Amino acid sequence: MVDYHLHTPRCCHAEGTPEEYLAEAERKGLREIGFADHFPLGLLDYIPRAQVTMNSDELEGYIGQIEALKGYSAQVDIKTGIEVDYLPGTEDKLADLLKDYRFDYVIGSIHFMEDWDFTHPVYADSYRERDLNKLYQTYFKLVWDLCRSGLFDIIGHIDVIKKFGYRPVSDLEPYWTETARVLKETDTCLELNTAGRDAPVNEFYPHKRLLEKCFQRGVPVTMGSDAHGPVQVGRYFKEAAELLKTTGYKELAVFEKRVKRSVSF
């Protein structure tokens, strides 16, 4: 199995050294891991209220640190990834920036709507004041725009809008159908992100129904624990692998220098 979504303390809300994450991956028998820490939002001229990413001057050091770890383990392949916020309007700037760095893959994620960090526990109360039907509509429009930007290899925690358990009354089936279609059309890889099991919603991202639709469409999938500490590496992966198998998936997508291939699991 592969875990493509590991953080480092550079983002200011994770702990443990990359070596400790690697040791945990070895202990859990993972074949491949990838670090995907939060891309510095300062480089996109965005300063959120709470610091949730590394600083702009740390990006080179981050890449260097992960590159230095490659070949360190006989058992686990190590990849250099990054998790980038999709912020509408920053596409050209981001495309320019990404050209300068040697990533194996880029995860696109949505954590912000307007200036609201809706994934941050400190701001979760704000869900109570929102029209949840409208909120989900806005969120999924962003998901589709993210995919269509063509900037990202993988979409991270695709339905993270459910993180705190706020759900709309409207039927989500049309969203799942359209999302699977857009992922396929834009050749964006889905991430089965297990972190949601430790969030109030207590579910993986994505919803089982979306996973099924993606499989039916032939959308590739990879796995990520979204670990913000070494013990979280590969969390719930046995359960996640079972889910993928019962859904029909036999292969996981892996990336090297932004080229995708499939491996059995």
Ligand SMILES: [Zn+2]
């Ligand atoms: Zn984080």
Ligand SMILES: [Zn+2]
């Ligand atoms: Zn994220």
